Amino acid sequence: MNEDDKRGERKRARADAGGDDPQGPGRKGKPQRPGPGGGILMGRPFGVPVYVAPSWFLVAALITWVFGGQLDRVLPDLGGARYLVSLFFAVAFYASVLVHELAHTVAALRFKLPVRRIQLQFFGGVSEIEKETETPGREFILAFVGPLLSLVLAGVFYLGMQAVDPGTVPGVLLAGLMISNLIVAAFNLLPGLPLDGGRMLRAVVWKITGKPMSGTIAAAWVGRALAVAVLIGLPLLTHTGVLGNPTQDIGGTETVTDALLAAILAAIIWTGAGNSLRVARLREHLPELEARTLTRRAVPVESSTPLSEALRRANESGARALVVVDGHGEPTGLVRETAIVGVPEHRRPWVAVSGLAQDLTDDMRLPAALAGEALLDRLRATPATEYLVIEESGEIYGVLSTADVERAFVAAMARPH
Numbered sequence: 001m002n003e004d005d006k007r008g009e010r011k012r013a014r015a016d017a018g019g020d021d022p023q024g025p026g027r028k029g030k031p032q033r034p035g036p037g038g039g040i041l042m043g044r045p046f047g048v049p050v051y052v053a054p055s056w057f058l059v060a061a062l063i064t065w066v067f068g069g070q071l072d073r074v075l076p077d078l079g080g081a082r083y084l085v086s087l088f089f090a091v092a093f094y095a096s097v098l099v100h101e102l103a104h105t106v107a108a109l110r111f112k113l114p115v116r117r118i119q120l121q122f123f124g125g126v127s128e129i130e131k132e133t134e135t136p137g138r139e140f141i142l143a144f145v146g147p148l149l150s151l152v153l154a155g156v157f158y159l160g161m162q163a164v165d166p167g168t169v170p171g172v173l174l175a176g177l178m179i180s181n182l183i184v185a186a187f188n189l190l191p192g193l194p195l196d197g198g199r200m201l202r203a204v205v206w207k208i209t210g211k212p213m214s215g216t217i218a219a220a221w222v223g224r225a226l227a228v229a230v231l232i233g234l235p236l237l238t239h240t241g242v243l244g245n246p247t248q249d250i251g252g253t254e255t256v257t258d259a260l261l262a263a264i265l266a267a268i269i270w271t272g273a274g275n276s277l278r279v280a281r282l283r284e285h286l287p288e289l290e291a292r293t294l295t296r297r298a299v300p301v302e303s304s305t306p307l308s309e310a311l312r313r314a315n316e317s318g319a320r321a322l323v324v325v326d327g328h329g330e331p332t333g334l335v336r337e338t339a340i341v342g343v344p345e346h347r348r349p350w351v352a353v354s355g356l357a358q359d360l361t362d363d364m365r366l367p368a369a370l371a372g373e374a375l376l377d378r379l380r381a382t383p384a385t386e387y388l389v390i391e392e393s394g395e396i397y398g399v400l401s402t403a404d405v406e407r408a409f410v411a412a413m414a415r416p417h
Contacts, residue, residue, distance in 0.1 A: 048105050048115045055122035063090040093180050094120055096153050101125040103149040107142045136207040143199035150185035154178045192223030194272030216280040223273030231266035235259045290371040294408055295389045295398035296320040303354035310353050321399035324357045333357030334386045365390055368397045
């Protein structure tokens, strides 16, 4: 085994132990930084990081204030302590939301689907599952387990209510948690994306038509219809007393608050439905991305070759990339396109290609047959500007540029459907 092979084996061993994987359960050393907008890392149940977004603190304060006002009417003797009780309710409610999301996560992991993270945010939580399910049956199960757990929690809180006095703090808290979990379950069962009910509808249409894209289109448009219904119907239902007491101050504070809440909910549903359509179109075009068709032809050059001479050889053979090889013809590095552009033409005869090359690792070697989501997974796993594409026989096929993949993807997405 040569030195390059040994380095590759050591790297794979670290990756298997979680040492090179930012999501790996065995990661040591510095704590992982959250992704953009990730928030505060709270833990890693089942190996999946759970983040609390900054917006959660805003909604927790809002719940504390609103629920505290309700407690003042139900339990007037609490005084200022009602806000501590309300804060406990806010935390317990989001703990219920976390259980809802963990149900999705456990199901996804059971189906061998990677989960990037769970995030608790302004209007609940989200489990970021990185791949689609393979069958409509699994899609239905994955979506249904969340509302099911919320219904189970509502039942548990209802049983707890039977064991305490309804006029006490525990009784009021249990009643509030039961009702809130029923609302979470009912809302998520609405049949439109991005809600769980929308994913269930997508699974049903997928099963009937045999086409996941047809299910996504149907569920997304139902989701947009739901957004319009929420925008118009929520303030109307609140005003007429269907949801709570009838609003008395027409045009006043309560009316404005109801309209604002409805607008925010409608915007979230509409945007989520649109994003679901875009992601579906993305996945539909993934098979069009093939390493073989996107690869640039390359010429091998030794490390001491002047850049000007290497470019002359490339021009003569019609190649657009340079691969640095050792004395035995084995590739050791890739000359970066950006590095070539940065060298003035009059300096190129005096600059060896070795000074512009990126060391070639095992992870930067891609099979020419790689395509679709598997190709993108490899590029995400080892970020680089160029990759060496090789045939099954081990021969050099060429160099794949990340920029070429991005351009091909944008072009595919821009074509009419």
